[in-house]
Amino acid sequence: MNKPKIVILGAGYGGLTTTVKLQKRLGVNDAHITLVNKNDYHYESTWLHENAAGTLHHDRSRFRIKDVIDTGKVNFIQDTVTEIKPDDNKVILENGELYYDYLVVALGFEAATFGIPGLLENAFTIGNINQSRLIRQHIEYNFALYNNEQEKKQERLNIVVGGAGFTGIEFLGELANRVPELCKEYDIDPKLVRIICVEAAPTILPGFDPQLVEYALNSLEARGVEFKVGAMLKECTPEGIVIEKDGEKEEIPTLTTIWAAGVRANSLVEKSGLEHNRGKVEVKPDLRAPSHDNVFVVGDCALIWNKETERPYPPTAQIAMQEADVCAHNLSTLISGGGEIHEFAFNNMGTVASLGHGDAIGVILGDKKIFGWTAAFMKKVIDNRALYKIGGIGLVLKKGKFDIF
């Protein structure tokens, strides 16, 4: 038996969708498929901000990988990738190594701190389940400490969110809803709590429709969020942050800074020897690496240009899953030796940003603006659709969001 070996690295949106599509397309005798992931579970990374705020339990955002893969066709290895050696067709894991004929790199994102002093050491990022539940507990722990101190520390009740992009705004929406609950839980006057968002751009949600931006701003400010736009985060220390706006510096004491202003591709890509553009592989239209014909890259590690805007497509779940469809098709085509290789073309299903339970803003059907309950409903449809694509109706029923009223 000389079945080609496919190794898929990462079980996020890109890697896991590729896996479940491949197991439908290929028979047991067609290929030897191995999926490698650090955890034995997949998590919905677009839901992590809810886990971090404490408005959704993290177990609602994850499910066992074995529950959606066909273990008769796919060999799952729970391990951490430490090195990719594309010239040797080899991947090094913490506890072993794997040879492949075809590789799918779907290792996702990590936080980018742009060299801002102290950020890496002192800020939290919403990057995975462990980090998200730590943020939830960190905030709660500081609220619990507050009333136990003789000299009350305001920095325990100041929460800073770095970045008013998609993740920052969605997190703020949840946090603004969560804080009153926390105040009740710890006997703290809600007026004492500050939620401060620092954004370098002159507006929140840069790139979004101005009317929707206005809506989001009103929704969040009404719930007490303070925005510092056009302000640069200069430094993050264990006791607070320093921002600069219009040439003037301001210190904000805080023990809780959540950095939501930048992600980059998993740094293993840059170190791998694969040709890359600022850490991402600028894939060919069939999603293969230009330097290595047997390596596919999908999701946040892949760079694809949007020809209309002349900017790269942003790293979203929607794109990762569409890439995974094409990747799985092309891989199975190469292996079975028949059919046509597809080129990736982004089919924009719209974008909806949640502002907390029951509120959201978005653009669907090309240019239709939605907000409020309608948008919040659409957001849940989108979240459930992501589950459906990977695990079918069973997974939607188990982990889906139905609290629409």
Place this chain on the structure above:
Amino acid sequence: MNKPKIVILGAGYGGLTTTVKLQKRLGVNDAHITLVNKNDYHYESTWLHENAAGTLHHDRSRFRIKDVIDTGKVNFIQDTVTEIKPDDNKVILENGELYYDYLVVALGFEAATFGIPGLLENAFTIGNINQSRLIRQHIEYNFALYNNEQEKKQERLNIVVGGAGFTGIEFLGELANRVPELCKEYDIDPKLVRIICVEAAPTILPGFDPQLVEYALNSLEARGVEFKVGAMLKECTPEGIVIEKDGEKEEIPTLTTIWAAGVRANSLVEKSGLEHNRGKVEVKPDLRAPSHDNVFVVGDCALIWNKETERPYPPTAQIAMQEADVCAHNLSTLISGGGEIHEFAFNNMGTVASLGHGDAIGVILGDKKIFGWTAAFMKKVIDNRALYKIGGIGLVLKKGKFDIF
């Protein structure tokens, strides 16, 4: 109008029971009753270990004082007592002062650390709602941090309980039940967690019946609790504790030490100028201070000798509430000018120590030993009875414990 002024300090078991009994005995025109308490709520201090372990929400252990007092008869002041001046018939509060004709001192307990180095600074105590929910959050926060570190710190998962007396054992029982839940919540192997109890006496629960001690030991050890008996706690640092047993020292790394081995009377008593014996007022049989005829002392601030054992009665809720009965009777008798002054006589209703949900040990009806479900059921009866005495059936229905299966 020259109504006598009664001031009651503290709304714990002793003070609040005195208040509700007095408001039944005295009419609006008989006396001017003022109750002073730091919080606007009463808490069941014998339930705090459950709040600290996280097995019972702290809102289940407290209720608003205004819900049980008759505000037409009792003036409630939420303030902190800073000084008692019995020679001036005056009490100093943080935000004012009060003159009284009769004073009831019911200010409860505080932790006693016996000068053990570092204990005051680095250990937690289960003394009130704020402290209890902080312990709950502190343990959970360390579990959350554990999986976010490259180098995992075992001291985050080592929990030390100082003292295997009543409080220590009850807390251990809850903690042993809570840890498996926490491990599930934070993806931690339960085998990694250590719960260590350090007790200076040669046995746990000194003074308890040996057969019941054996039962408790088996119940807790079966759930993973490690006991170090005959071991002195020598020091507590931010990183761990040092114990000494049979002349040999041992360091145990831990970020969580809960000191449950000693309480003393509120130190305001010692500072007040009231005659005292190691911080407690050795009250006369009618519960008045020997040095001041218009001052009653009830609960943990009062010292009463058990003539059978020639030892003082321990500071328990049961005794505090029985004292409150006598105190309220005597006060109203003095004020109305008729009737007989009562002497306090302890009526032992039994003692039951919980070992966690569904398990307990105890002695009732003088010498009947009970354990397991029977004792756990009795414990809930006792807990509900304490609510009943203060707030009647309404309070029992609202805050009582009915999860008996």
